[in-house]
Amino acid sequence: MPPRYENVAVIGAGPSGISAVKALQEEKVFRRVRLFERRDRAGGIWHLDSVPDVFPTPGSGTLRLFQIPSKLPSLAPPAPEDLTARTAIYDSLDSNVGAKAMAFSHTPFPIKNSAQSTRYLGRSNPTRPFRVVAKYLDDLFKNYLHLSSFNTTVVRVEKKAGKWNLVLRQTGHFVDDQPQDYWWEEQFDAVIVASGHYSVPFVPEIAGLKDAFVKFPTNFEHSKEFRNPDHYVNKKVVVVGGNVSSADLVADLHAIVKGPLELSQRGHNEALDSAWNLPNVKLRPTVSRVEADPLGVSVHFSDGTVTDKVDKILFATGYKLSYPFITPDPVTPNNRVSGFYQHIFKIGDPSLALVGQVRAGISFRVYEYQAVAVARYFAGRNKKSLPSPREQDQWEVDRLQYKGNSPIFHEIQPDFKEYFDFLTELAGPPAPESDGYLLAPWEDKWAEQAFEILQLKDKYWKSLHQKNEKKTDGIAAKL
Structure with missing residues (x-):
């Protein structure tokens, strides 16, 4: 036939x-x-x-x-x-879906982890x-x-x-x-x-963004451009986004940026709350407009607050579907x-x-x-x-x-x-x-295997929060 x-x-x-x-x-x-x-x-x-x-x-x-x-x-x-x-x-x-569920059913992934994932998530973890x-x-x-x-x-x-x-x-x-x-x-x-x-990459329409980009093009990035956290050391950074890519960026950058890491969100994935609550992270509402002046870029939020002299605005805002x-x-x-x-x-x-x-x-x-x-x-x-x-x-x-x-x-x-x-x-x-x-x-276990990485990251992020609390309590006790 x-x-x-x-x-x-x-x-x-x-x-x-x-x-x-x-x-x-x-x-x-x-x-x-x-x-x-x-x-x-x-x-x-x-x-x-x-x-x-x-x-x-x-x-x-x-x-x-x-x-x-x-x-x-x-x-x-x-x-x-x-x-x-x-x-x-x-x-x-590293991959963010558990290897056992992510792999094609006919061919498993090799068992191999990075040094970074082993350090943070443990040995034989499900990332690749x-x-x-x-x-x-x-x-x-x-x-x-x-x-x-x-x-x-x-x-x-x-x-x-x-x-x-x-x-x-x-x-x-x-x-x-x-x-x-x-x-x-x-x-x-x-x-x-x-x-x-x-x-x-998708970037939302924000008042003043286009003009500010013309004046300070290196201050604006989409998560697709992210290559190395070294580029953000001692920089004043605003991250925009409330899902997995935003959580990974926050985890990478919260401890190395200048001042608090400003995190602007319209809504967020509650399963990632441990990332949003990491030390040195300041939650912000949506960005209402962006302005450029001789001193740099200012980010205005919908609650009327402003962050000025921003070095990097990093949009973890997803992608446009494209079948042109x-x-x-x-x-x-x-x-x-x-x-x-x-x-x-x-x-x-x-x-x-x-x-x-x-x-x-x-x-x-x-x-x-x-x-x-x-x-x-x-x-x-x-x-x-x-x-x-x-x-x-x-x-x-x-x-x-x-x-x-x-x-x-x-x-x-x-x-x-x-x-x-x-x-x-x-x-x-x-x-x-x-x-x-x-x-x-x-098999229902496939969903469990797929989300193993998120559970391990959640555990790691909570441990960072707990260490910070102990450190803060220790400093307060000395005072």
Whole structure:
């Protein structure tokens, strides 16, 4: 029996793209599988770029818009670098999801810890240094290099005459010793978009921010730019944000900055309260405006208070969803993806699928399950049918009522079992003639394993608070 779609493109070679190409190949039924990756290697966000992305001032347009040549294929002068391709990795970064649950079910992570995580979280802790994660992904991808086109940006994905038409741009070509970009098109029956959602940093609209950045550009950073805590020693720092990345920055910086570390939050994750209560941290409300004067940058808060002469304002405010190559663009002004059933299948045309467009879903494991479910659907081997487009539309309406019209729409937590059950039921058992495997049913212990790191960090942060209290009590007793 032929597959539902014979020719499939995969966009992105990060963890979700690796999952997708592996699952497609294991079906052993597709006539052509191609993977396109804009960087020169697989691994996605798990590689270190020593020079970070630039600060995305509101309205500055961080997305790179390409001028497509009028005739394809063709060579053209190279376009400027797409800076959003640079990663947020810094040298001392360890994973923040427990290794047993984070790993693909078919391949465990090597048992290896960094000196820093061992010092703070104990021996044999569930973190993994980013270089261990990067090598893990590289090793898994070796069997699929022949399917891949690196240094290749997918500029446009558009349905034409029943086929998905991809406009592609590849760097690294030379004519008469001059660099050139090669542009061409390819057509596919189906497309899996696995390009992730940690590329385009989000910075909220704040009065005066743009003008202040022009005058003092080095005073403003997004957490994507963070590379080394040494850059913040004896600096007056304001951190903006209330989730995991903000907590990690606070833990790294609270003891080394000048004066208290000012922490501005609109809302915060209560599970991270021990980080917000670390010594030398001063909680602040939202930032109402930023001003620049001859003495430097002043940050005004919504309660009327002001912090002046700020050296660094560090925004740990997350990322914008970005699929500018999909025509029409499915990202809404509220920063969610519209029109994709179960965050995967395009409603009304399931030949376009997203893998990796979920939040709080236990990282690599959920990408693997999504990929297997999509591959078996594309192969025509899915056990469970997709509901009608009308029912899929109703699913989106119901989810908007449940999660709201924001990026939280894509958050799986706390409904792990329901989501993993949907994926395993859709995928069903592997075909005898394939190299596929049966997806294991959800186990509650996976969630416990995933959050082990947070529990260990919470213990460590509380110990710092207790040491500070003892020190303070000792000084008071001497006085």
